[in-house]
Amino acid sequence: MARKPPGGPGAAPAAAGPTARERVTDSLYALGWAGLKRLPEPTAVRLGRTMADTAWKRRGRGVVQLERNLARVVPDASPERLAELSRAGMRSYLRYWTESFRLPVWTERMVTERVHVHDLDRLTDGIASDRGVILVLPHLGNWDLAAAYLNIGLRTPFTTVAERLKPESLYERFVAYRESLGAEVLPHQGAAAFGTLARRLRAGGLVALVADRDLTASGVPVDFFGERARMPGAPAMLAQQTGALLLPATLWFDGTPVMQGRVYPPVEVPTTGDRREKAQVMTQAMADVFAAGIAEHPTDWHMLQPFWDADTGRGGDGPPADGRGTGGRDADTGRREEIG
Numbered sequence: 001m002a003r004k005p006p007g008g009p010g011a012a013p014a015a016a017g018p019t020a021r022e023r024v025t026d027s028l029y030a031l032g033w034a035g036l037k038r039l040p041e042p043t044a045v046r047l048g049r050t051m052a053d054t055a056w057k058r059r060g061r062g063v064v065q066l067e068r069n070l071a072r073v074v075p076d077a078s079p080e081r082l083a084e085l086s087r088a089g090m091r092s093y094l095r096y097w098t099e100s101f102r103l104p105v106w107t108e109r110m111v112t113e114r115v116h117v118h119d120l121d122r123l124t125d126g127i128a129s130d131r132g133v134i135l136v137l138p139h140l141g142n143w144d145l146a147a148a149y150l151n152i153g154l155r156t157p158f159t160t161v162a163e164r165l166k167p168e169s170l171y172e173r174f175v176a177y178r179e180s181l182g183a184e185v186l187p188h189q190g191a192a193a194f195g196t197l198a199r200r201l202r203a204g205g206l207v208a209l210v211a212d213r214d215l216t217a218s219g220v221p222v223d224f225f226g227e228r229a230r231m232p233g234a235p236a237m238l239a240q241q242t243g244a245l246l247l248p249a250t251l252w253f254d255g256t257p258v259m260q261g262r263v264y265p266p267v268e269v270p271t272t273g274d275r276r277e278k279a280q281v282m283t284q285a286m287a288d289v290f291a292a293g294i295a296e297h298p299t300d301w302h303m304l305q306p307f308w309d310a311d312t313g314r315g316g317d318g319p320p321a322d323g324r325g326t327g328g329r330d331a332d333t334g335r336r337e338e339i340g
Contacts, residue, residue, distance in 0.1 A: 141251025151182025
């Protein structure tokens with residue numbers, strides 16, 4: 001009897017393989033990790049700056065959006081000044097990638113000497129308290145270097161979340177890379193990830209999240225530089241449910257090889273209001289800290305995607321902040337940036 005061909009009525013569709021674009025993306029990341037770490041540092045730095053200037057001159061979608069975002073942060077900037085800011089912003093962005101690709105070959109001494117954190121005692125005291133700490137930061141500076149510093153400089157492992165990227169090989173690269181920085185990386189699966197983060201915090205652990213951009217269904221509306229945007233509600237909800245400290249932090253470059261950072265006072269849980277109202281107040285307080293850090297160092301805010309509701313097309317008050325959203329997708333690359 002002849003065998004029936006697969007895929008008849010009711011049959012499950014075959015899993016689609018990676019697209020050509022996904023394969024190219026995976027190959028480029030693989031090349032970055034394999035190639036840049038073999039170059040002498042001065043050569044890698046020059047290459048990163050050349051790539052940044054080339055991308056800036058081409059004025060692709062990311063550069064144009066970066067300037068639109070910077071126009072909100074520096075509202076009195078002339079067109080010429082915005083162009084200068086966006087060029088410096090692209091150089092800062094490529095510095096992030098150059099350093100991140102080279103981190104696997106940095107010595108422990110290099111990591112500790114390349115990071116200086118102001119008011120670090122707010123974080124170390126929180127870790128020592130065994131209360132649990134939620135460290136949140138915007139897309140400023142190099143959050144991967146900050147992650148390495150947590151592991152190497154503070155000898156503190158931490159937990160974060162990551163989008164299951166396409167192709168699967170790219171996702172596995174990022175998970176392996178961030179695990180090498182001392183992170184426990186959870187797949188981004190809404191309530192499941194939130195529950196695991198809550199358990200880690202109740203055990204006195206550290207959770208680190210990049211938390212300025214959110215495209216999930218549970219983003220909390222905030223006022224950001226005078227316009228409406230959305231940020232993840234998970235940090236505030238985790239703090240409410242577990243009693244963990246919610247500590248905002250910012251990072252920036254100062255023209256030297258050393259990255260600067262600052263840890264701010266904890267965002268307190270309001271004494272009145274329901275869970276949603278408390279999350280709104282806490283997320284706005286977090287946004288205010290982020291805005292202050294970004295205003296001081298606008299060229300180190302690596303936001304090349306639409307951010308404000310006016311650009312993303314999102315409107316309305318949005319659903320209640322239920323804690324399920326832990327990060328935001330980068331529209332151009334498909335990446336999530338959720339590690340801090």
